[in-house]
Amino acid sequence: MNAISATSFLASKKLTLSDPDWVRYALIVATLAVIGLFLLLPLLTVLIEAFAKGWDAYSASLSHPDALAAMRLTLLVAVVTVPLTTVFGVSAAWAIARFDFRGKSLLITLIDLPFSVSPVIAGLIYVLIFGAQGWLGSWASEHDIKILFAVPGIILATLFVTFPFVARELIPLMQEIGHEEEEAALSLGASGWQTFFKITLPNVKWGLLNGVLLCNARAMGEFGAVSVVSGHIRGLTNTLPLHIEVSYNEYDFVGSFAGASILAALAVVTLVFKTVLEWKQKQEAAKQAVEVH
Amino acid sequence: MAAISIKSTRHNGLTATVLPTFRQYKKITDMAQSNIMPGFRPAISFTLVYLALIVLIPLSAMLMKTFQLSLDEYWAILTNARVQASFRISFGAALIAAFVAGVFGFIIAWSLVRYNFPGKRLFDALIDLPFALPTAVAGIVLATIYEPRGWIGKLVMDSTGIQIAYKPLGITFALIFIGLPFVVRTIEPVLQEFDTAMEEAAASLGATRLQTFIKVILPNILPATITGVALAFARGVGEYGSVIFIAGNMPYISEIVPLLIITKLEQYDYAGATAIGLTMLLLSFLLLLLINGLQWWVRRRSGQL
Numbered sequence: 001m002n003a004i005s006a007t008s009f010l011a012s013k014k015l016t017l018s019d020p021d022w023v024r025y026a027l028i029v030a031t032l033a034v035i036g037l038f039l040l041l042p043l044l045t046v047l048i049e050a051f052a053k054g055w056d057a058y059s060a061s062l063s064h065p066d067a068l069a070a071m072r073l074t075l076l077v078a079v080v081t082v083p084l085t086t087v088f089g090v091s092a093a094w095a096i097a098r099f100d101f102r103g104k105s106l107l108i109t110l111i112d113l114p115f116s117v118s119p120v121i122a123g124l125i126y127v128l129i130f131g132a133q134g135w136l137g138s139w140a141s142e143h144d145i146k147i148l149f150a151v152p153g154i155i156l157a158t159l160f161v162t163f164p165f166v167a168r169e170l171i172p173l174m175q176e177i178g179h180e181e182e183e184a185a186l187s188l189g190a191s192g193w194q195t196f197f198k199i200t201l202p203n204v205k206w207g208l209l210n211g212v213l214l215c216n217a218r219a220m221g222e223f224g225a226v227s228v229v230s231g232h233i234r235g236l237t238n239t240l241p242l243h244i245e246v247s248y249n250e251y252d253f254v255g256s257f258a259g260a261s262i263l264a265a266l267a268v269v270t271l272v273f274k275t276v277l278e279w280k281q282k283q284e285a286a287k288q289a290v291e292v293h
Numbered sequence: 294m295a296a297i298s299i300k301s302t303r304h305n306g307l308t309a310t311v312l313p314t315f316r317q318y319k320k321i322t323d324m325a326q327s328n329i330m331p332g333f334r335p336a337i338s339f340t341l342v343y344l345a346l347i348v349l350i351p352l353s354a355m356l357m358k359t360f361q362l363s364l365d366e367y368w369a370i371l372t373n374a375r376v377q378a379s380f381r382i383s384f385g386a387a388l389i390a391a392f393v394a395g396v397f398g399f400i401i402a403w404s405l406v407r408y409n410f411p412g413k414r415l416f417d418a419l420i421d422l423p424f425a426l427p428t429a430v431a432g433i434v435l436a437t438i439y440e441p442r443g444w445i446g447k448l449v450m451d452s453t454g455i456q457i458a459y460k461p462l463g464i465t466f467a468l469i470f471i472g473l474p475f476v477v478r479t480i481e482p483v484l485q486e487f488d489t490a491m492e493e494a495a496a497s498l499g500a501t502r503l504q505t506f507i508k509v510i511l512p513n514i515l516p517a518t519i520t521g522v523a524l525a526f527a528r529g530v531g532e533y534g535s536v537i538f539i540a541g542n543m544p545y546i547s548e549i550v551p552l553l554i555i556t557k558l559e560q561y562d563y564a565g566a567t568a569i570g571l572t573m574l575l576l577s578f579l580l581l582l583l584i585n586g587l588q589w590w591v592r593r594r595s596g597q598l
Contacts, residue, residue, distance in 0.1 A: 019502060024408055031404040032416070034397045037445070038470055039419045042426075042434040045444075049437060088343045095336040107340070109585070113348060116577045118531025119428075120551035121570045125351035127558060128358050128567065135354060159347050183329060192331035214424070221427025223534035228555060241429040241534070248433045248538065260430040267425035274425075275418045 046264045049257035061247075061258035069235040070243035070259065073151065077226075077239060078219045081158045085215050089166025090208070094196075097174035098182075108171065114163040122160045123228025126153055149231030154239065157225040162215045169211030170204060177203050206281040210274060217270045221263055355574065358567040370568040375544050376553065383550040386461055387529030390468030395522040397469070398476025399514075405477070406484040420477050423470055428534025435467050436538040459541030464549065467535045472525025479521030480514060483591070487513055516591040523587060527580040531573065 019027075051058055061067060092111060096104060114122065129135050130148040140147055147153045181203070185195045201208070223241040230237040238246060240259055247256035359367065370376060404410070405417050423431065439446040440458040449455055457463050487510070495505040533551040541547040550573055557566035 019407070027400055027404045028408055028410050030397075031401045032410075034401060034473075035416050035419055038397075038473065039422045041438060041444070042431065042470075043422065045434050045438055046430065049434075088340065091336040092340040095333060095340050098330050099333045099337075101333075101337070107344075109581075110344060110348065112581070113352075116527055116531075116581045117352075118533065118551050118570075118573060118577070120533050120554050121355070121531070121574055124554060124558065124566060124570050125355050128354040128563065129351055131563070133563060156347070160351065163347055179330060186329050186331070196332075217425050217427075221425075221430070223427060223429040223432075224551065227533075228558065241427050244429050244433060253437075256433055260433060263427045263430050267422065267427070267430075270425045271418050271421055274421065275414075 050261040061255040070240045074240040092167040093170035119224030122225035153229035165215035166211035173207040210277045359571045378545045379553045386464040391526035394472035402480035431535040432538035463539040468529040475524040476521035483517040520587045
């Protein structure tokens with residue numbers, strides 16, 4: 001059968017190639033219903049509940065000293081953890097995507113490990129180390145170093161849960177790009193750092209940003225792990241998610257949802273950036289494909 | 294696929310021409326490691342040290358703590374009725390939620406890939422919301438919507454008499470929310486790359502649309518769907534923040550394993566918390582292995598290996 005008769009044959013059979021209209025409509029309606037009820041409605045509910053008693057109650061909740069302290073702590077945790085996780089992700093990706101060594105797949109599995117560990121366990125392990133009966137518990141209390149129920153513990157637990165975020169984004173990307181360009185730069189006399197900053201980094205920048213963004217969202221929003229190690233000391237060790245929990249349990253719904261609205265806004269900004277970054281990545285890949293061919 | 298292609302370019306001309314002896318092979322791999330790319334030693338050193346400090350040493354602390362227990366003590370903790378009930382609730386709710394998310398996720402992925410409708414891009418971006426929204430926010434919002442006085446909770450309560458929040462059903466609802474993006478994002482790329490020529494072939498040979506779907510499309514999408522369901526299940530078992538607000542947290546009825554661990558910690562029962570935690574960790578490892586196996590199977594089926 002030649003191409004033209006095949007096309008006309010398929011055109012005559014068009015109905016069997018696409019789904020029947022009623023299936024199409026039913027599935028689209030189901031999709032919109034599930035996304036609307038499960039995803040859009042919760043987002044709107046945050047706003048409605050936060051402003052349930054008006055703007056004044058909302059702004060008063062957010063400018064309460066406890067809320068401000070929680071926001072400051074959340075920012076501090078993100079400022080410390082995101083760069084560390086990023087440096088780790090870049091160095092892990094460099095080692096894994098640019099070199100061959102034994103145990104590489106084991107290393108990749110271990111990097112993924114924190115994804116499959118319950119956040120509560122991520123907190124528990126630090127309690128076991130730094131708690132009163134823990135390995136370093138007595139050493140820490142002798143030297144008057146507060147880790148558990150203090151900011152360092154919160155940072156450690158957040159480092160654990162955000163551990164794979166940047167590495168997971170970079171490793172497949174750098175493997176896909178390959179290292180011909182970097183080798184060319186090196187053989188032309190560029191130093192290792194020059195190659196990294198002028199070749200590698202521009203090539204992976206959108207993927208890297210995406211990883212950093214998701215890492216930041218998780219660092220600011222982590223609840224379970226932080227809840228175990230924080231001790232819930234008001235104004236001192238309550239991050240914004242913990243502040244939301246405490247307010248909610250005290251029936252201060254406006255206060256709770258006002259805090260939640262900040263984190264929900266962060267989530268929306270993250271999603272918008274993520275969509276834009278993925279679009280940029282696709283565009284760049286398409287441009288490169290055109291240049292190659 | 295990518296890793297293999299890198300290897301083949303790296304050994305280009307060396308492995309292709311002669312079949313190397315072991316000594317030659319070792320020379321080749323040494324060359325691969327001492328290729329002109331710099332910075333292997335500092336990069337791998339930092340990676341391993343950081344991995345050990347943040348992940349491996351803390352996790353081994355849990356192992357050590359559990360080894361301080363005798364086997365009988367460990368067994369007594371695990372066979373405690375309240376502990377067993379919490380495992381049943383966590384794993385049961387996560388399993389049901391993963392299946393529901395699997396069905397919903399399949400429908401959503403199908404609609405987003407195959408159909409055009411207004412606002413499609415917005416809805417597609419919204420799928421990732423449960424990834425980006427902090428679990429505590431998800432928790433209080435879901436509890437507010439599904440509680441007996443909430444928007445949907447009241448509707449369902451009035452029309453069917455079923456209460457969602459503060460019951461095991463509420464846990465399942467929260468876990469569907471959490472699991473949905475795992476399923477959609479696993480199916481979407483497979484569905485996008487699916488070769489429609491196979492559908493055309495089936496149709497031109499006289500298959501009805503339903504036959505084409507069941508015999509041609511479904512077998513190709515099923516592995517990805519199962520992987521997505523497994524990922525949603527693994528996440529659901531350990532989920533804490535989005536669940537505790539809607540669960541009601543009644544021992545034996547709606548108490549999940551992560552909450553029981555926290556309760557034990559608050560009572561300074563470190564041994565109990567650790568034994569339960571380690572058991573959960575081992576079960577997650579098994580799941581992780583299973584998921585890796587599934588993903589390997591998916592890649593092999595789709596001819597990428």
